[in-house]
Amino acid sequence: MPIGAWLSAAVLDLLPDERRAARTLVGVGLVGVAPAAVSGWVDWAELDLPRRRLGLVHAVTNVTAVALYAASFAARGGDHPGLGRALGFMGLAAVGVTGAIGGHLAHHQDP
Numbered sequence: 001m002p003i004g005a006w007l008s009a010a011v012l013d014l015l016p017d018e019r020r021a022a023r024t025l026v027g028v029g030l031v032g033v034a035p036a037a038v039s040g041w042v043d044w045a046e047l048d049l050p051r052r053r054l055g056l057v058h059a060v061t062n063v064t065a066v067a068l069y070a071a072s073f074a075a076r077g078g079d080h081p082g083l084g085r086a087l088g089f090m091g092l093a094a095v096g097v098t099g100a101i102g103g104h105l106a107h108h109q110d111p
Helices: 002-013 019-031 033-045 049-077 081-107
Strands: none
Touching: 002 019, 002 081, 019 033, 019 049, 019 081, 033 049, 049 081
16 A cells, blocks of 8 residues: 555656645555554564575665655655655666566566
C-alpha cells in the first residue's frame, strides 16, 4: 500500500495545484508502513542466513525510503513544497531499489 500511495503522490507532483492531495498520499503511505514492516519481519524470520542478509539490505533501504518520505511530508507541510517534492522523488527512487530487492527475495532465490 505505501508504494501505491507514494507513486500516486509522485504523479500528482507533476501536475499543477495538486500539493494538498500529494501530501495526503505521502501521509497515507507513511501510515501504511507499520503493517508492511511487521509482515516483512515475519517473512524475514523464516529465511536462511544468506537471504536474511539480503533481507537486512532490503530493510535498510526501506528505512531510507521512509525517512525520505517523512522529511518530504514535513517539508510539504511547511513553506518548502519544492523540497518536499524533491525528497519525495528521492524516496520513490529508494522505493524502486528496495522493491527490486524485495522482488528478488520473494521470487528469484531458491528457498
